[in-house]
Amino acid sequence: MSTTAITFIGGPTVLLEYAGLRFVTDPTFDEPQRYSEPGSTTLVKTRGPAVSRAAVWPVDVVLLSHHGHKDNLDWEGLELIAQGPVTLSTMRAAGDLWGGSVIGFDDWESYETGPVTVTVVPALHGPPGSEARVGPVVGFVLEAPGEPTVYVSGDNASLPLVQQIAERFPDIDIALLSAGAARVPGIAAPLTLTSTEAVAAARLLGASRVVGLHTDDWEHFTETGDDLEAAFTGSGLLVSTPRAVRVEL
Helix, strand or coil: CCCCEEEEEECCEEEEEECCEEEEECCCCCCCEEECCCCCCCEEECCCCCCCHHHHCCCCEEECCCCCCCCCCCHHHHHHHHCCCEEEEEHHHHHHCCCCEEEEECCCCEEEECCEEEEEEECCCCCCCCHHHHCCCEEEEEECCCCCEEEECCCCCCHHHHHHHHHHCCCEEEEEEECCCECCCCCCCCCCCCHHHHHHHHHHHCCCEEEEECCCCECCECCCHHHHHHHCCCCCCECCCCECCEEEC
16 A cells, blocks of 8 residues: 555645545645636635645646636646646536646546546535536545545535435545635525535545645635634544645545
């Protein structure tokens, strides 16, 4: 068994070392700024990455839950993809993105790279009915012989979908959960898990370790990393991931 480790970069972005490969989730490497685009909600980034795009290289695979929001794929993230790592994402992302090697998948389809099988799993970025506005989003399950099974939620807000994933993958060991209860005008419910929902998701999955993502660094997230830690108090599940520090899982 190789060492599984994670380095928290900021927002939804981590370097995941797994089965001898280097995975980056939802790459965001820009410095703090305001993103205002016609027809889109203005997003404000409050803190830059703990690790630069150059420093994270080499990257074998990018796990891109969706491409339409700057808090999951920013300008520097696009540059990372353009460097050519295999990027697994939605069908829409594969049709829209330039550069790199972006491959789109439907739910439950798989991709093999080295010893790792990555299965693309369903996600819902907000309450039911918000799909037309927020677009498609996916999560990922990583498996390899002799290695822990890892679930990467992406910006999923649906516990029923977590239940479906748990039924298909009953042996998930590590769950990377985007929480933070993101909110934007015009959508009443959060676009990502609340802290209490993250605890419920971990229980549904039966995960023995949880890494919380996407709780800070952006103004539209309404619950912090401290809120997530408080929700998990006493569970023994949440793994602390200091920025830029490599933590073995």
